[in-house]
Amino acid sequence: MNESSAGRSGFPPAYLDRVGSSFTDFLSTAAPELLPGRRPVPTLPVGDIAPHGTTIVAVTFDGGVLMGGDRRATMGNLISSRDIEKVYPADSYSVIGIAGAAGIAIEMVKLYQVELEHYEKIEGLTMSLDGKANRLAQMIRGNLGAALQGLAVVPLFAGFDLDAAAGTGPGRIFSYDVTGGNYEERGYAAVGSGSLFAKNSLKKTWRSGLPADAATRTVVEALYDAADDDSATGGPDPVRRLYPIVYRVDAEGAVRLTDAEVAAVADQIVTERAAADRQNMPREA
């Protein structure tokens, strides 16, 4: 931002000129250098030196939607972070989880949060859930050049639809591809390196209309299964007290489950898995 815009000369003309409710559109005229996707794309693949976030899962339940993410970021074969947060509230009624190049993804989340809040303040209304999903797709589309050099960002978006038609569930999930394709998912979805294993897990554990606590268990268990088979996904870490981040979005809004709640679910899963495994062990002589 040009420093003079905040101080001596009052508002630059662009601030007073166009009427528009999109923060991103406004930035593209007033301060384009702040936008991701306006910078030169690296000419060589840089995927190995940029930390990458990994697995995110989302499931619907009878009163809304849940989203969870593990805590690991990797840089090539290194673990670059054990406690990164990859699920964020987008606004009061929606959450966003990110997989891919962490730096760009977190910047995008930050921009997206401001985008939704900005619209809300200017218009005095919140955007429809489909509108929010579509805005996110446009941001991803702008990142295609960087994605081809190993800096792909693939989010997962979920929210409580205040305008849901009678008979349909209010919790909705949207997934994306690197080109900005936007797909509404039925029931559950996962993105990131461990998504294959997470989806396989959800396929067996999740069913439609689960209550919130049972659905929470399917999320944590899916992340556990992903961590089991994917080296880039972190499992529950009782030594450091690091557990997946889980958000619940229902009629009350988006709430992050406390570490204690998630830890209880994760510990129970670990205990049950350990007990099951012991039964399979050949008896020692």
Added chain:
Amino acid sequence: MTMPYYASAEQVMRDRSEYARKGISRGRSVAVLTYADGVLLIAENPSSTLHKIGEIYDRIGFAAVGRYSEFESLRVAGVRLADVRGYSYNRRDVTGRIVANAYAQTLGAIFTEQMKPYEVELCVAEVGETPDRDQLYRLTFDGSVVDEPDFVVMGGQADAVTGHLRENFHAGMGLADALKVGVDALSAVSPATAGSQHGGHARLSAEQLEVAVLDRRRPKRAFRRVVGAALHTLLGDGASTAQTPEGPGHTPSHPAPGTPAGLGDPAAPDTAGGAGYDEHAEDGGEG
């Protein structure tokens, strides 16, 4: 022979001031008051969609009187400035002073450089961690900015409302008391309540008011509109049971008890955490 057109700078400025003042005093008044938990913004405004009060940023609110199109474009500019600054620096780096300065510069430039001055008067209110950190900036059409203590009244018969408030306002009132004092002051001069039979003025009803608070106890976004049942209850006009509380609809910064990041229900004053605002909402639970 034609006389060359000449008007002294003094005369030009005086004419512009008079023009702006006339425009502003034609409208209805807005009062901004501090109370124990933050800042209360009250406008006499029969429209429920053309707002005179708005949210600028996490701790900053906006109130205006005068020509709607003019103050609306200023409000949007303020939101943009705050959001750009918060995005490129940090949310904590957005202060009321920065927004007020930008308004002052812009209004000053318009006043001196353009034929027609803006017919607006603004208040930028910022809620602090403690009551002594609350800031109310009053901005007039010529770009003057004044940092006011306790309360600001703008538009309509502002002097009469100010006089009324001087008598009844006390620092550190509760929300219901502050609202009562503010609404009484606005009602005393409002043409909308003048025709009542019993001597004085009637009180403005919830439908004629636009009310919002900047509540320092709320995390992140302090701004919250007080509408519907919550407003009726606070005004104590007994109509609260008849009003349906606002359901989940497209209302800004809606929901949630115990929610992080400034997500509380603007329609329910008691979801902000902390003590209830008034006895009515508590159902005498302390018995």
